[in-house]
Amino acid sequence: MSLTRVRLLVMNAALGPLDYKVPEGMQVEHGSIVIAPLGPRQVTGIVWESERLPATSVPEEKLRGLLAVLDVPPIRAELRRLIEWTADYYVAPLAPVARMVISSGGALRGPATMTEYRLTGGTPERMTPQRAAAIEALEGEQGTIRELSGIADVSEGVLRGLVNQGVLEPVEVDVDRPYTRARADFHLPNLSADQREVADQLVAAVNAAEFAPILLDGVTGSGKTETYFEAVGAAIAEDRQVLVLLPEIALTEAFLSRFESRFGAAPIVWHSSLKSTERRRAWRAIASGEAQVVVGARSALFLPYANLGLIIVDEAHEISFKQDDGVRYNARDVAVMRAHFEKVPVVLASATPALESLHMADSGTYEKLVLPSRFGGAQLPDIKLIDLTEEKPGSGAWIAAPLRAALEDRLAKGEQSLLFLNRRGYAPLTLCRHCGFRFQCPNCSAWLVEHRLSQRLACHHCGHETAPPEKCPECGEPDCLVACGPGVERIADEVAEILSDARVAVVTSDTLNSPEKAAEFVAMAEAKAIDVIVGTQLVTKGFHFPELTLVGVIDADLGLEGGDLRAAERTYQQVAQVAGRAGRGAKPGEVLIQTRHPEAPVIAALEAGDRDAFYEAETDARRYAGAPPFGRWAAIIISSEDEREAREAAQRLGDTRPHLDDVQVLGPAPAPMALLRNRYRYRLLLNARRTANLQAVVRDWLGGIDHPPGVRVGVDVDPYSFV
Structure with a gap:
């Protein structure tokens, strides 16, 4: 039955729900995306169930009529429930969550064509180089x-000249042209017995078409991707859509290549670097049901799938699945809830699962499937510690003698090495040796990081950049700037000094900032055109280089210095993942970990290869602290461009804190990053028992206080970042 009066969720959180009447002859249903008048303007909205979206009732005679229904499928009830759950759990307004669903304005404008060009076979009257x-x-x-x-690396003017000469001809194309179809049986793999057993269980879950959260726990190199591809194939065979979430855009190209080899066609890609026409085409194919498999970053989770049959979260432990601004959601957890509403299986794949995921598996909430060994007989690498208090690298050096010798040995054998340091740039701090002046970001409480490859000083928090000055801005002394501490660029320089003939590649989010550059790096590494890779946490994920036999961790203690809740777990995951890059082919691998604290539990567990012992100790520590998964955390961040205004707002909030037996409030205190993007920041931290309704406590508390216009209050449920 078509509706005659509707309530809209409009894409502006400040407006709240609005009621409209439906003009005679207009067909509208719940989930329809519509255009409505608002004063002299027009707004986009989603038709919502009135009983689920309370608002002040407006008399019928005062209602204005809708202007249009957009030519896209209505947002399905399952996705509307996910929007509600996400807003409720992360204490966010509905509107910004819904905006993630309607993430392509061009897709809402209906069918369209565009002009493309191709060669005619003709030649120009005058041929130039x-x-x-x-x-x-x-x-x-x-x-x-x-x-x-x-593509041609020439100016657009050159090509327009070829159009005028008839060498290039225009072709009118459908913007929403179909994608090449993937085939479940295009190239069936030879799986090991362990892989086949797990794959059969994943396929059964797809065929059952019911909600089933599954933790796929496989050691690095065990072939988790090939295994869950069998479940992807089962969904394709049943004409069900599949979503695969990846933590980094840099992993996309390597994954696409593996996917196309298995299924005969590339999947649809979704990430922030897509052109607007590509986003439009993908969005409409997903909404219509034409899209078979979507591979994307966390935002792909909120796309309007017509017939979802399976969700995969690859490298599910990764911190990059947590959004740190806007709606601060964790895509891993929201993926489980989307699978719940859609009644489909969801697979969390990882060699180092998050402690919360392991706890859910141990409690029986998730099913746990295990791949205990590497594929094809490859062995896990030997892991050894280098105690930097005994094996000191020497003045101005960062690579200890045992690691230097191992690098020289691998180069002599024609094998590849990887050095890991989770710090971009050349040095994390630059100062004046004459007066001690330190280069600090003008917008943040952070030092500027020197990047010698691009000749800049940069803030990794707000993006501020400046050229290194010839003189100290404080004392005016020339040639006095000193780089303090190592970044990956400095390690690469040291490698070049040790191994003058080695071909060295620096791999960070700065150097692999597009899918094309990532593909170029992978191709060079696979062709053995690189001898030593020096990289940040980007190299810990997903890459498979059979000739890479040595991994060196420059500073395993670095991640333990942040002091946040998950520091030990994150360090274990990063080092274990990067260690897993070694010895993935026929040749054995070796991992050398440089540390000043070999006795630290996380370092000892890495040396022993005893993951269970580490997680058991970490679980006991979390239980004692009432930390996740045994308790809940929420952060409240108060910020303003005026420091006094921020401090006073935080103090007012602290003075009205709730006093409850099952909720403890810490703070307010200046945030560790007290100035960020020109805003002064204070934090309060809530630690709640599982019995507490944490979200209701936060809403009631914050809802009772009005702040000045310049004050922003942000809520981060289940925080990962403590800056």
Whole structure:
């Protein structure tokens, strides 16, 4: 039955729900995306169930009529319930959560065409070197002038000249043209007995078409991807859609290649670097049900799938699944809830699962499937510690003698090495040796990091950049700047000194900042055009290089210095993951971990390869502290461009704190990052027992206080970052 009066969730949190009447002849249902008048403006909204979206009732005669229903499928009830749950759990307004669903404005405008160009086979009246190079590069290519300009590496003017000469012809194409179809049986793999047993259970879960949270716990190199691909194939065979979440865009290209080899076509990709036309095409294919498999970053979780059959969260332990601004959600946990509402299986795959996921498996809430050994007979690497209090690298050096010798040995054998340090740039601090001046970000409580490759000083929090000055800005002394501490660029320089013939690649989010650059790096590593990889946490994930036999961890203690709740767990995960890059082929691998604290429980567990002992000790510590998964945390962040205003707002909030037996409130106190993007910040931290309704406590508390316009109050439920 078509509705005659509707309540809209509009995409502006400040407006709240609005009621409208439906003009005669307009067909509207719950979930329809519509255009409505608001004063002289127009707003986009989603038709919602009135009983689920309370609002002040407006008399019928005062209602204005809707203007249009957009030509896209209505947002399904299952996704509307996920929007509600996410807003409720993370104490966020509904509107910004819903905006993540309607994430392509172009997709809402209905069918469209665009003009692309291709070669005709003709030749220009006057051939120039640029024209000749363009014609050669564009053989078999079709795209917009801008796209072809990038492919041919010539200006758009050169290509427009070829259009005028009839060498390039225009072609009208459907923006929403179909994608190549994947086939479940395109290339069936040879699985090991362990892989086949797990794959059969995953396929059974897909065929059952019921909610089933599954933890796929497999050691590095065990072939988790090939195993869950069998479940993907089962969903494709049943015409059900699949979502695969990856933690980093840099992993996408390698994954796409493996996917295409298995299924004969690439999946649909979703991430922040997509062009607007690509986002539009993908969004409409997903909403119509044409899209078979979507591979994407965390935002892909909120797309309007028409017929979802399976969700995979790969590298499910990764911190990058947690959004740290806007709606502060954890995609791993929201994926489980989306699977719950959609009544489909969800697979959390990891070699180092989050402690919370292991706890859910141990309690029987998640089913745990295990791949205990590497595929094809490959062995896990030998792990040894280098005690930096005994094996000191020497003045101005960061690589100890045993690791230097191992690097030289691998280069002599023609094998590859990887050095891991989770610190971008050349040095984390630059100061003046004459007066001691330290270069600090003008917008944040952070030192500027020196990047010698790009010749800049940069803040990794707000993005501020400046060129290194020739003189100290404090004392005016020339040639007095000193780099303090190592970043990956400095380690790469040291490697070049030790191994003058080695081909060294620096791998960070700065150097692999696009899928194309990531693909280029993978191709070079696989072709053995790189001898030593020096990288940050980006290299801990997903890469498989058979000739890589040595991993060196430059500073295993670095992650333990932050003092946050998950510091030990995160250190274990990062080092264990990067260690897993070694010896994935026929040749044995070795891992050397440099540390000043070999007695620390996390370091000892890494040396012994005893993951269970580490998690058991970490579980006991969390239980004693009432920390997740045994208790709940929520952070409240108060900020303002005026320091006094922020401090007073935080104090007012602290003075009205709830006094409850099952909720403890700590603070307010200046945040560790007390100034961020020109805003002064204070924090309060709530520690609640599992019996407490934490979200209700936060809402009631914050709802009773009005702050000045310049004050922002943010809520972070289940925080990962404590800055």
